[in-house]
Amino acid sequence: MNKEENIIVGISIGDLNGIGGEIILKTFADSRVLDFCTPVIFASVKTMTFLKNHFNINVNLNGIKHTDQILHKKINVLNVWNEPVKIEFGKEDLKIGAYAIKSLEKATQALKNDKIDVLVTAPINKHNIQSDTFKFPGHTNYLAQELEGNSLMLMIANDLRVGLITDHVPVKDIATHITPELIVEKIETVYNSLKRDFRVNKPKIAVLGINPHNGDNGVIGSEDDDILRPTLKAIKDSGKLVFGPYAADSFFGSNNYTNFDAIIASYHDQGLIPFKTLSFGKGVNYTAGLNKIRTSPDHGTAFEIAGKNEADNSSFKEAVYKAIEIFKNRKEYKAITQNPLKFNQKKI
Template structure:
């Protein structure tokens, strides 16, 4: 495709019995979206036509059988399959998971081949996707295997970015999964992505403690003093502006998070509960650290809303915009890095300053 064409955004359809189809259609029902990208939905024209009729959405598809046939500035639907598929809205079943993975595998294949520029994934169900040849807790773990780099779940909104030291790990296993090596890798990953993907020249990163009150000098736990603090001290010696550990219980309520470009939480709910409280419906899940761009909405399949035409597409739309922005910023950074003697271009990625 020529440079004049819009960024090609691939879309995996997610669980066909959830709200994925609805939020995808509602997002691109607004024709202005085609001014920003060329979407490719990985599903089938038959299935998308069913959804279009069910939700009474005025939208036109361009069906294709191979990615090379996509038409810029049209809503392309790549026929990953052509057979009829029964949709049972709101039901968690094997069919929903099977076709979600068919869509995802096809989209990731084209992402790896460079046929699409970025990937936006509609929600899947972590239970019904499991099979003999797909045994991953979710998108992030699958993408970490398929793509290059050190993956990190980074939840982003307009004024908040939250990353995790451990993501889909049982609470009882959190501490044993936090090692010096993991701390170094995750902080280096988030630092790099803030520079290259968000255009922040000197990021400031806050790290939340592992135990309540950072262990209260060992009374509640020793991990913060014996593991986390020494690791952060060493990272600071290398010139990175990393602060903490901070007690998690008061960090967000005090608005301290506004002083940083990103926050790293020790485990899933420590970071995602405050993030979704502050940004739910507008947040985006970005898989940072990989060589390709992938985003998704900040919610799940919402089986209770499926088929009722009541789903809000705002988070999915933000995921599309974030994918486009991150892809462009990354491309600009790569171009500037090739030409370090052209300081005028530096404005492209240093316009956002640390707070």
């Protein structure tokens, strides 16, 4: 097929005992999705056939051994393994975790080699993926090693975008992780992503404080005054529209978040609790800052409903759409920056 005619979406299968297979198949059961992207699921035809029969999802699967066999208008399944896999929905299983990593590694390799255009990852179980050869707390950390750039977890839902200074860090260690260098790096990553990936010409970014009430002048902690405020001032003085720190407890409830193109939280729950409260089921986890595009749904494996045909695929479908949108935005941004005069003349 002509690679330019359709964006190739690589998909890692995630935890087979979770809802990943179900939401993938439900998404591509809508044949209209195949009009603007070509899916490649990194798993096995045997496994995907079992899942489609279990959930009674009427789809045709095109089994392939190599990416040069990808067919347009088909749900391609690249056979990463051939042996039967014992799926026990809702069960945490180290063997299933190993299959999740096999899928992720093959999909990532294809992404690095430009055999696929974007990567959408189904949810994994962060415990059963650990091994002697894979010691990462999640997708983001692994992809940060494998792909070029500075990775940042950016949660997106329409115009709501929430990034993190620290992500999978224990609460007791957060303050020691936040340094001026890290703050600058994360803000720079979000700023560049807004311009390149989301077509925001002059990004306006809010940053949330580290301590309750931004430390209350040192009464509840000095990190906001000693580290965050002076760093943000230096960034703002350089010309970027960066504001804060804002007290996190009232920032979302007051709707102040609607005044910004992105919000950067100091730590995981500070940003993700309000994000998921506002957008759960429709949000997308995007790994900003890398030279390749990766998205995922905003939820986990959902073992409690796995295998029951109750999973909502809205977030996964949105992750597919968002990956395609960002791919197109990056392509346009590259064209503009490489030849701005030609682009401006075309607009006129």
